Every structure is written in structure tokens, then in C-alpha cells.
Amino acid sequence: xxxxxxxxxxxxxxxxxxxxxxxxLFTGLGWTLAVAISAWLxxxxxxxxxxxxxxxPNKGLAWFAATWVELFRNVPLLxxxxxxxxxxxxxxPREWSLxxxxxxxxxxxxxxxxxxxxxxxxxxxxxxxxxxxxxxxxQTMAGLAVGxxxxxxxxxxxxxxxxxxxxxxxxxxxxxxxxxxxVAFAIGVMELTFQARQMQEDSEQxxxxxxxxxxxxxxxxxxxxxxxxxxxxxxxxxxxxASAK
Amino acid sequence: xxxxxxxxxxxxxxxxxxxWTGLKFTVTLTLIAMSGGIILGTLxxxxxxxxxxxxxxxxxxxxxxxxSIPLLMVILWFFLIIPLITGYPMGAETSAIITFTAFEAAxxxxxxxxxxxxxxxxQVxxxxxxxxxxxxxxxxxVLPQAFRNMLPVLLTQTIILxxxxxxxxxxxxxxxxKAAEIAGKNYNRPVEMYIFAAVxxxxxxxxxxxxxxxxxSRIAIIR
Numbered sequence: 001x002x003x004x005x006x007x008x009x010x011x012x013x014x015x016x017x018x019x020x021x022x023x024x025l026f027t028g029l030g031w032t033l034a035v036a037i038s039a040w041l042x043x044x045x046x047x048x049x050x051x052x053x054x055x056x057p058n059k060g061l062a063w064f065a066a067t068w069v070e071l072f073r074n075v076p077l078l079x080x081x082x083x084x085x086x087x088x089x090x091x092x093p094r095e096w097s098l099x100x101x102x103x104x105x106x107x108x109x110x111x112x113x114x115x116x117x118x119x120x121x122x123x124x125x126x127x128x129x130x131x132x133x134x135x136x137x138x139q140t141m142a143g144l145a146v147g148x149x150x151x152x153x154x155x156x157x158x159x160x161x162x163x164x165x166x167x168x169x170x171x172x173x174x175x176x177x178x179x180x181x182x183v184a185f186a187i188g189v190m191e192l193t194f195q196a197r198q199m200q201e202d203s204e205q206x207x208x209x210x211x212x213x214x215x216x217x218x219x220x221x222x223x224x225x226x227x228x229x230x231x232x233x234x235x236x237x238x239x240x241x242a243s244a245k
Numbered sequence: 246x247x248x249x250x251x252x253x254x255x256x257x258x259x260x261x262x263x264x265w266t267g268l269k270f271t272v273t274l275t276l277i278a279m280s281g282g283i284i285l286g287t288l289x290x291x292x293x294x295x296x297x298x299x300x301x302x303x304x305x306x307x308x309x310x311x312x313s314i315p316l317l318m319v320i321l322w323f324f325l326i327i328p329l330i331t332g333y334p335m336g337a338e339t340s341a342i343i344t345f346t347a348f349e350a351a352x353x354x355x356x357x358x359x360x361x362x363x364x365x366x367x368q369v370x371x372x373x374x375x376x377x378x379x380x381x382x383x384x385x386x387v388l389p390q391a392f393r394n395m396l397p398v399l400l401t402q403t404i405i406l407x408x409x410x411x412x413x414x415x416x417x418x419x420x421x422x423k424a425a426e427i428a429g430k431n432y433n434r435p436v437e438m439y440i441f442a443a444v445x446x447x448x449x450x451x452x453x454x455x456x457x458x459x460x461x462s463r464i465a466i467i468r
Contacts (some may be wrong), residue, residue, distance in 0.1 A: 002329070002332075003329055070451060070454075071447075073450075073454075074408075074446070074447045074450035074451045074454065075408075075443050075446050075447050075450070076408035076409070076411040076412075076422070076446055077408070077411075078411045078412055078414060078422065079411060079422060079439070079442060079443050079446055080443075082422075082426075082439050083439055083440070083443055086435055086436060086439055087436050087439055087440060090436055175313075178315075179313075179314070179315035179316070180315070182315040182316075182317040182318065183317065183412070185317070185415075186414065186415075193315065193317050193318060193321075193415075196318070196321065197321065197415075200321075200325070206325040207325070207326075207329075210318065210321060210322050210325065213318060214314055214318055214322075217313070217314055217315060217318065218313055218314070221313050
């Protein structure tokens with residue numbers, strides 16, 4: 001292997017600029033965190049709604065939710081990015097379309113966040129549905145029997161239990177969203193993968209660049225994992241297998 | 246809705262042969278990475294479950310490493326590293342095939358590990374009791390059952406793999422998405438082409454996931 005190592009590259013200035021490569025990487029990390037965390041908030045709020053609707057007794061609502069999930073799950077994320085970026089602005093009325101194309105601030109970031117959030121919402125919805133369906137029917141019946149309406153039963157009995165049950169699969173989904181945010185490079189969000197490609201071309205120190213970026217992704221995933229583990233520990237329900245550990 | 250009347254579907258027909266070449270690469274890549282990934286993944290799973298701890302540790306490191314990096318970074322890594330190691334430049338397509346096989350092996354291995362662990366211990370003991378070697382017990386008793394139990398999950402992973410192949414975009418390999426993009430540029434109709442590509446992906450993935458559901462109900466509870 002014939003490779004010229006240069007670990008000092010991170011402190012060197014980029015070609016034709018007064019930043020260092022390290023600045024680039026930290027900008028990238030910032031965008032990655034911004035996209036992933038905002039998308040996660042969208043995914044959680046919509047995913048919880050859609051997942052709950054999938055278990056609703058109303059056929060129309062359940063059908064709507066099922067269609068939502070199938071649509072977002074069966075098209076590759078990268079294709080969805082392109083759809084949101086190139087196709088959706090064309091769908092809007094003319095003035096809005098012009099505004100989105102010309103004046104929308106941080107257009108790439110907003111598009112990528114919305115896309116990743118909706119994409120992940122379908123996955124979160126599936127977990128929420130699985131969580132709700134894993135509860136015994138007796139819980140719903142008990143809720144109804146004490147005089148709760150169906151909405152109240154969901155609010156006070158079913159959802160609090162279901163959320164706790166699905167924390168482990170949600171942890172992997174949360175870690176996935178950091179990994180999936182890398183796809184945002186394709187529409188020009190200057191996140192880690194974008195910076196990695198840019199720095200590799202600019203500095204020609206590919207291995208050092210990719211190693212640094214990989215380590216940064218690692219740290220993100222690790223912190224996400226520990227955070228969720230902490231949440232899991234804090235919300236344990238006494239008397240269940242998970243709490244015996 | 247002016248949008249739908251402005252759509253020019255007539256550009257799709259002449260670009261079909263070109264899109265077909267792209268789709269063929271996407272499917273080839275999926276099939277090779279699936280077969281290679283399942284074989285390598287099974288070996289990795291056996292290594293992880295082996296009593297020889299350095300081997301188990303190496304396998305678990307490999308699997309965890311692959312699973313914690315974004316696939317895009319893995320694609321970029323392999324594209325950079327393979328020519329450095331072999332000393333020859335390598336096409337994006339070949340690089341993609343190697344990358345996906347190596348990457349998917351990590352995910353398939355987790356599925357196969359769960360499958361192997363789902364087989365009851367008594368089956369292994371029974372194999373040993375009638376004098377079978379480790380390889381015979383695995384090959385004739387454990388793996389066939391593990392594979393059958395995990396078939397729906399393996400197929401679901403393959404659907405994910407099929408979607409993920411679109412990421413070869415990053416190194417410029419000509420798959421379905423890239424073909425659609427090029428066709429869109431040639432005819433100056435990117436909107437139609439992106440929608441058409443999305444529809445193809447959707448139809449294939451949706452039908453496959455229906456098939457998995459059907460399969461799941463057929464092979465469930467065989468014991």
C-alpha cells in the first residue's frame with residue numbers, strides 16, 4: 001500500500017480559504033446534529049399519531065395510516081430526498097413554488113429535515129403500533145370499564161405503557177436517524193458526509209478524513225444510545241421482565 | 246391542478262431501454278449482495294457463537310463496526326481503500342458489489358445468529374448423541390431450521406438492501422436512480438423521471454413486502 005500519511009492535515013488551511021479542515025468537519029457535525037435531531041422531533045410526533053391511528057377502530061383512519069406507512073417505507077430515502085427537493089416545489093401553486101425555489105432560507109436543510117422526519121415517522125409508527133398491539137386487550141377493556149372514553153383510555157392507559165415497551169426499538173431508530181442523515185449530502189446539506197467528500201477531494205488525505213468522520217458518527221451513535229438507555233432506566237414499570245435486570 | 250397537465254409522460258417511453266439497464270444493475274447488485282451477504286453472514290454468525298473467543302470477538306467487532314457507520318461512509322471507504330490495497334483502479338460498479346456484500350453480511354449475520362439461537366438446544370445434543378460432528382450438526386440440523394425460521398426476516402432485509410442500493414449514487418455507479426437522473430437531464434424532464442423511478446421502487450418493494458407477509462403466515466408455527 002502506497003499512501004502518504006499526514007495526520008497534521010486537520011490543522012492545515014483549506015485551499016483558497018482561511019478555515020482549517022477541522023472547521024469544515026465541525027460545521028459538518030453541526031449540520032448532522034441539526035438535521036438528525038429536528039427530523040427526530042418530526043418523526044416522533046407524526047409517528048406516534050400515525051401509529052396510534054393504525055390501531056383505531058375507524059376503518060378509514062386505519063387505512064390512511066397504513067397507506068402513509070407503506071408510502072414512506074417502500075421508496076428509498078435518497079429517492080425521497082430528490083422528490084422533496086426537485087418535485088414537490090413544482091406541485092405547489094406558482095407563487096409558493098417560486099418562493100420555495102428562490103427565497104426559502106436554508107432550503108436544503110429544511111427539505112432534508114422534513115424528508116428524513118417523514119421517512120422515519122413511518123418507522124416510528126410501526127414501532128408504536130407494535131407496542132400498542134403487544135398490550136393485552138384487557139387493558140383497553142379495563143379502561144373502558146372504569147368509564148374512560150376511547151381517547152382517554154389511549155391517553156392514560158395504553159400509550160404510557162406502549163411508550164415504555166418500545167424504547168429499545170426506538171433507540172435503534174434514533175441511532176439510525178444519525179446514520180440516515182448522511183443521505184442529505186445528495187441535495188447539498190453541508191453535513192458530515194458532504195464535508196468528508198469535500199475534504200477528501202480538497203486535501204487528498206482520504207483515509208485521515210474518513211477516519212475522523214467515522215469517529216464523529218460513532219460518537220453521535222454512542223451518545224444517542226446512552227441517552228436512550230438512561231431514559232429506559234428512568235421509565236421502567238415495576239413488575240415487568242425488563243425491570244428485573 | 247396545473248402540475249399534472251404539465252407532466253410530459255411521453256419522455257418515459259424512449260428512455261425505457263436506458264432505465265432498464267439501470268434497473269438490471271440494481272437487481273444484480275441486490276442479488277449478489279444478498280447471496281454473498283447471507284453466506285458470509287452465516288459464517289460470521291457461527292464465528293460469533295463459537296467457543297473460541299478471539300474468533301467470536303473479531304466477528305462481533307466487525308458486525309458492530311459495520312452497523313454503527315452510515316452505509317454511505319462505508320461505500321466511500323471501500324471506494325477509496327480497495328484501489329489503494331490492490332494497486333489497481335476499480336470501477337464504481339465492482340466497488341459497489343464488494344461493499345454491499347461486505348456490509349450486508351453484518352446485518353444478515355445478526356439475523357442468522359438470532360435464527361441459530363432460536364433452535365432448541367436439544368437438537369444440537371441429539372445431533373451429537375448420534376455421533377455427528379460439529380459441521381454435520383450445523384449443516385444438517387441447526388442451519389436448515391434457522392434459515393427457515395428467519396426466511397421472512399432475511400427477505401425483509403433484502404427489501405431494505407434493494408432500497409439501499411440507490412446510495413451507490415455517491416460513487417457514480419449507474420443504477421436505476423442514476424439512469425433516471427441522466428435520462429431526466431437528457432430530455433430536460435427531471436421531475437417526470439424522478440417520479441417514475443420512485444414508482445418503480447415502490448411497486449417492487451411493495452410487492453415484495455406483500456410476498457413476505459404471505460410467506461410469514463404460511464411458514465409460521467411449523468413445530
